[in-house]
Amino acid sequence: MQLSTILLAASETASANFLTPILVMAVIGLCLSLLLVIAEYFLANYGECKININDEEERSFVTEGGNSLLNILSDRKIFIPSACGGRATCGFCKLKLPEAGAALPTELPMLSREEVKNGTRLICQVKVTSDLNLHIPQELLEIQEFKCVVGSNEDSTHNIKELVLELKDPDHIGFIPGQYIQFQMPPHIAKGEQRAYSIASTRNEDDGKKVILNIRWGFGGLVSTYVSTLKPGDEVIITGPYGDFMEAETGAEMICVAGGAGMAPLRSIILDLAKKNSKRKVTYFFGGRDQEDLFYLDTWAELEKSMHDFSFVPALSDIKDDDTSWTGERGFVHLAVERYINERCESDPEQLEGYLCGPPPMIDGVIAVMTAIGVPEEKIYFDKF
Amino acid sequence: MGEVNPFIILIAAIFTNNILLANFLGMCPFVAISKQIKSAFGMGVAVTFVMTLTATLNWLVYELVLEPYNLEFLKFLVFIIVIAAAVQFVEMVIEKSSPTLYMNLGVFLPLITVNCAILGVSLLMGNREYSFIQSLAFGIGSGIGWWMAIMAMAGLRHRIQFSNVPKALQDPGITMLIAGVMAMAFQGFAGIVNI
Numbered sequence: 001m002q003l004s005t006i007l008l009a010a011s012e013t014a015s016a017n018f019l020t021p022i023l024v025m026a027v028i029g030l031c032l033s034l035l036l037v038i039a040e041y042f043l044a045n046y047g048e049c050k051i052n053i054n055d056e057e058e059r060s061f062v063t064e065g066g067n068s069l070l071n072i073l074s075d076r077k078i079f080i081p082s083a084c085g086g087r088a089t090c091g092f093c094k095l096k097l098p099e100a101g102a103a104l105p106t107e108l109p110m111l112s113r114e115e116v117k118n119g120t121r122l123i124c125q126v127k128v129t130s131d132l133n134l135h136i137p138q139e140l141l142e143i144q145e146f147k148c149v150v151g152s153n154e155d156s157t158h159n160i161k162e163l164v165l166e167l168k169d170p171d172h173i174g175f176i177p178g179q180y181i182q183f184q185m186p187p188h189i190a191k192g193e194q195r196a197y198s199i200a201s202t203r204n205e206d207d208g209k210k211v212i213l214n215i216r217w218g219f220g221g222l223v224s225t226y227v228s229t230l231k232p233g234d235e236v237i238i239t240g241p242y243g244d245f246m247e248a249e250t251g252a253e254m255i256c257v258a259g260g261a262g263m264a265p266l267r268s269i270i271l272d273l274a275k276k277n278s279k280r281k282v283t284y285f286f287g288g289r290d291q292e293d294l295f296y297l298d299t300w301a302e303l304e305k306s307m308h309d310f311s312f313v314p315a316l317s318d319i320k321d322d323d324t325s326w327t328g329e330r331g332f333v334h335l336a337v338e339r340y341i342n343e344r345c346e347s348d349p350e351q352l353e354g355y356l357c358g359p360p361p362m363i364d365g366v367i368a369v370m371t372a373i374g375v376p377e378e379k380i381y382f383d384k385f
Numbered sequence: 386m387g388e389v390n391p392f393i394i395l396i397a398a399i400f401t402n403n404i405l406l407a408n409f410l411g412m413c414p415f416v417a418i419s420k421q422i423k424s425a426f427g428m429g430v431a432v433t434f435v436m437t438l439t440a441t442l443n444w445l446v447y448e449l450v451l452e453p454y455n456l457e458f459l460k461f462l463v464f465i466i467v468i469a470a471a472v473q474f475v476e477m478v479i480e481k482s483s484p485t486l487y488m489n490l491g492v493f494l495p496l497i498t499v500n501c502a503i504l505g506v507s508l509l510m511g512n513r514e515y516s517f518i519q520s521l522a523f524g525i526g527s528g529i530g531w532w533m534a535i536m537a538m539a540g541l542r543h544r545i546q547f548s549n550v551p552k553a554l555q556d557p558g559i560t561m562l563i564a565g566v567m568a569m570a571f572q573g574f575a576g577i578v579n580i
Contacts, residue, residue: 020454020456021454021456021458021459024450024451024454024456024459025459025462025463028446028450028463028466028467029466032466032467032470035474036470036473036474036477039474039477039478040477043477043478043480043481044477044481101484102485104484104485104488105485105488105489106488127484
């Protein structure tokens with residue numbers, strides 16, 4: 001050991017005694033860092049990995065291993081739905097990937113037994129360490145990134161903002177009413193964070209050049225708090241459209257139920273029905289605590305007159321018994337739905353279709369009530385958030 | 386202390402001189418990670434492994450580098466650096482070899498760096514002038530002892546989950562009380578072996 005002879009020599013010289021501990025520490029530090037660098041090189045180096053997409057040569061690419069598949073794909077402008085931003089809590093970024101190994105414990109709550117068996121993974125939890133063959137459905141490959149400018153950001157209610165985005169590049173979006181977009185946080189505030197918001201504007205509203213979102217804020221959420229502070233002229237980036245919550249074109253009577261920001265996709269769907277001059281019977285139940293929670297009331301009043309058979313039924317849960325200023329439904333919205341189907345609905349429950357969007361307890365309550373009456377579960381479409 | 390049988394040291398470190406219940410080292414993760422048996426198990430495995438690894442590494446560094454140059458006073462600094470590097474290395478190995486275990490251990494693994502039981506083992510073996518084999522036995526024994534103690538605590542906390550604990554004593558409070566009673570119970574092993 002040459003180093004040890006140098007050290008010994010140093011320590012033997014009386015004048016250099018104080019140098020010995022410094023030298024020893026330096027050598028130990030150096031050796032350990034060297035060891036870790038070598039370990040890093042052998043253990044954390046995955047080399048180049050080829051990502052093959054749908055066996056299409058022009059989409060396939062080679063990338064540096066070690067990153068999550070979701071991030072690698074989004075760097076390549078391939079946007080797989082993900083509402084939670086890569087924390088395995090939304091369960092949207094599912095792809096079949098048998099060659100990437102078994103699902104991690106963090107993913108299991110989001111996967112069914114069948115999906116675990118057939119090798120479905122949440123790709124935000126898949127670290128790319130080898131070549132992969134992906135099969136990405138065509139509609140996901142059509143998802144685009146849009147640069148937008150905030151047109152307006154006004155209060156709809158005390159806790160819901162109506163955010164209007166003007167699309168700049170590309171300058172229009174094609175989507176099916178009921179779908180959602182992902183709002184990307186600017187990298188200097190929270191890199192990689194994104195949240196899903198349903199589109200409240202409808203097909204070809206303003207020629208698809210604007211997107212309207214209903215955003216609930218005031219509960220301390222990172223993204224919603226940021227969005228609530230946006231001002232006209234601010235630049236933002238969204239991706240989309242995503243999602244399969246949309247109208248099934250059957251002609252059956254529709255029971256729509258929403259609460260809070262769940263308003264958005266149903267506004268889009270119902271405005272689209274109005275535009276198509278649809279003959280479907282539509283009843284739209286909207287749950288809230290008191291009158292302050294209701295919004296877009298002018299739109300609904302107008303549609304009740306102009307549409308073939310549409311009614312808007314707000315149900316408020318916090319109205320006092322002696323308050324006579326409210327003449328509509330009282331109590332939770334799922335009970336209003338139950339009363340309607342049992343007492344006034346002319347269609348056979350088996351012929352009804354449910355379209356639900358709102359907070360999970362509300363959705364669960366409405367699904368329970370509707371299935372108990374006899375609405376087939378597969379005809380209840382919902383979007384929980 | 387050259388003559389103490391390493392096997393005796395191993396048994397003593399697990400029972401009579403349990404690093405957690407006799408010396409009360411490593412209390413922070415003991416209280417924090419003993420809510421669920423599964424995470425307590427993962428933490429126990431990780432601590433045992435790192436303790437064994439760092440006990441031997443630190444023994445080598447102490448005997449081969451610090452003592453020859455009369456630099457014993459640097460041991461705190463050196464031991465902590467060695468422990469940090471060892472934890473980092475173990476983390477890399479586990480991430481590569483078993484992503485599942487890596488995800489299960491989560492943040493517990495890096496936190497071991499500042500687990501005082503780990504540093505305690507390295508310092509105690511120096512004070513007691515153990516040989517290499519004795520240090521190895523002491524490291525393994527202390528790790529298993531800590532593992533056993535946290536598993537026992539996780540089991541007990543699981544049992545009292547629905548008990549009517551006074552509000553002021555809930556969670557950390559009752560855990561400290563139980564740890565005290567456990568420590569007293571472990572005194573029953575005293576006298577079997579001694580180090």
